[in-house]
Amino acid sequence: MSINWFPGHMAKARRQIEESLKKVDVVIEILDARIPYASKNPMLDHVIGDKPRVVVLNKKDMANNKETDRWINRLKAEGVYPIALNGKEPNVLKKIENTVVEATKEIFERMERKGINPRAIRAMIVGIPNVGKSTIINNIAKRKVAKTGNTPGVTKAQQWIKAGTKMELLDTPGVLWPKFEDESIGQKLSLTGAIKDNVVNLDDIAIFALKFMQEHHLDALKQFYNINIDENTEIVEIFDAIGQSRGFKMSGNEIDYERVTERVIYDTRDAKIGRFTFDLAEGAE
Ligand code: GDP
The missing domain is CATH 1.10.1580.10 (Conserved Hypothetical Protein Ylqf; Chain: A; domain 2)
Structure with a gap:
């Protein structure tokens, strides 16, 4: 289920995600709603820069509702576009689509002003292992895409898949390493299944x-x-x-x-x- 991360994996994952980022208008970062802080990858902020970011608090069905609301407010104040989801529910595509449209509104308005033909919004999904990346991709692509959860970074043969009418999605998610510098973070990651039990x-x-x-x-x-x-x-x-x-x-x-x-x-x-x-x-x- 999870990966043992080595510096080589991390460098490769970072490079691959930087490459994929060039192709997309918006990044969809998946976090575990039970641990929105511990399930954040520490490097992502640096590589995303000011690209619009949708933050999904996934597995909301397992998290505390009041806390999820507080996290949504906090993330909004930080300037990202947060939504809470149960990645297995049928309404996931609509919710992500609405938020992605909102997050990229300015970019597409600018393109329109310049007379550039409208095209689909290009997005990619990133996150640490086990937060629900594959579940969400499969759900919104309405088909089963390859499970790549055990590969750091992204696999090479990426393809665009249609997700609804407005969005195109890279079919393989960017797999990022979890934080592991702090003992209590490791315990939370383990408790929610993001890292192997034998690590902690x-x-x-x-x-x-x-x-x-x-x-x-x-x-x-x-x-x-x-x-x-x-x-x-x-x-x-x-x-x-x-x-x-x-x-x-x-x-x-x-x-x-x-x-x-x-x-x-x-x-x-x-x-x-x-x-x-x-x-x-x-x-x-
Ligand atoms: P990935 O490693 O990020 O691709 O994660 P997966 O998509 O493989 O999901 C990891 C586990 O979490 C699987 O057992 C999923 O069925 C489960 N899962 C994903 N999303 C949700 C959710 O919103 N709620 C619940 N309860 N389980 C979920």
Whole structure:
């Protein structure tokens, strides 16, 4: 699912995306709505320059609605064109098309003033692994395009595909590397499935998830695992309570912490406990 990124991959991805950028009017950057800060590629701002940018907060069905609204406002203030989507829904094309038209309005008005014949708006999709790039391309192209999620950058044989009546899209997305300089960012990326579990310590991810829920979504956590805890309960006691409640025991009636850890990670990742946004719009850099 994910890639191990090396400096060579990163340089290649950057070069390929710079090349593709020359061909498009607008960039559609896909972020995971649960982690709009952590799922941003750190280099993209530099290479996009002042090209219009649509920012999709994808997987909105798994994120917290109020936080998504706050992120939309924040991104608008930053001068990009944000939308929140569930990439699997049928209305994705219309929503992206409307936003792309808005983002490129000035460019096309200028072309019209110069007497240049109108043409389709050219766009490309970029983002780190697992944010939903292929899902969105397939959805708006109304057909299955090649899965390239494991290739850094973009593959060579790019083609334009028609997306609706106003837009043409490069059929392969630009695959960017995730941030990995900061431990808590790594934990968020892992918790949402953007990087491999073996890159980050599983115990740390589960602890991060439990602390986050204890602080921000205590009731959801209590209800989902049917446990009696409060805001001051020690993390190890929360592990115990979940192990007890779920019957995750080893011989000798010891709690099976490994199973608790895995369960917590998967239940959080699949938004079973609730719809959480781990990067709060206020406070994320
Ligand atoms: P890519 O690596 O960026 O191309 O990501 P994919 O398109 O392969 O999507 C990664 C996973 O996220 C897949 O299991 C998709 O089915 C799932 N996915 C994509 N978009 C959404 C969405 O909006 N909501 C939910 N719940 N899942 C999504």
